[in-house]
Amino acid sequence: MEIRQLQYFMAVCEEMHFTKAAERIGISQPTLSQQIRALEDELNTPLFDRLGKKIALTEAGSLLLQYSSQIARDLQNAKDAIADLRKAQRGALRIGVLPSDLDYRITGLLTEFHRQFPGIKLQVFASVDILQLVLDNEVDIGISLEGPPDDRLVRIPLCREEYAIVVSGGHPLQSRKEPLRLDELRTIPMIMYPEGYIGRDIVESFTRKRGFTLNTTMETTSATSVLNLVKANTGATVQPYPLIQQINDPQLICVPIVEETPYRSLEILYRSDRYLGLAAKAFMDRIVSFFSD
Structure with a gap:
């Protein structure tokens, strides 16, 4: 089983269509079908039910998708960690903030952060549903209202x-x-x-x-x-x-x-399976200091 095969498999899962998935990843449809069949042969079980022109995940396919997504996250985390180790200080940091706090509170903090990390592209998203943005990997860090415990998340209390x-x-x-x-x-x-x-x-x-x-x-x-x-x-x-x-x-x-x-009680939250580099940790330290003053 190769990483490339898992990437092909996830593309089919996202599109639920072999031809569209092949076009998206830039290979021919027969080649994609051959790779998926090879994966099924190795696992000795079908991953998709072929229902005429439509397909659906089998139970084995759903299980493989769960682990493939985790493998993809781990691989990206490894790349991020190595890049951070080299102190390139490049890339992007995506932050989710409640609209009123974005409008009135953290502009100065964003300016200070940019001065220290000019190579980091900051993307700040205003939303009333920060939790979902974090869970969906739409943002790296969220500043939101305190919520119930969740094993998928790391939560850092800020203030009441x-x-x-x-x-x-x-x-x-x-x-x-x-x-x-x-x-x-x-x-x-x-x-x-x-x-x-x-x-x-x-x-x-x-x-x-x-x-x-x-x-x-x-x-x-x-x-x-x-x-x-x-x-x-x-x-x-x-x-x-x-x-x-x-x-x-x-x-x-x-x-x-x-x-x-x-x-209201505010907190920082991020996915527990996400690697956070030097820049992200520095930003969180600034947030903690800002709200504790």
């Missing part, structure tokens, strides 16, 4: 951030001296992300325990537009207090929430 109500200078709450009770959010007109977005769901998971949902009068998917609407005195919003602190906009005023204060 409490939410506060955010208003503009012209809002009735702008001169409020004492914190708000959670129940007081019942009637305050809010500008929030739509339902299903993390920032909205976290806050309403707390308010539902008190028997109400937010009085949302306007929704937008952009953190920038949420805060611009607040500054225009269109309503209030509820956001992580440290995030608003780091934005440092005098037009945004935070009022703390007491009694079951909503909060």
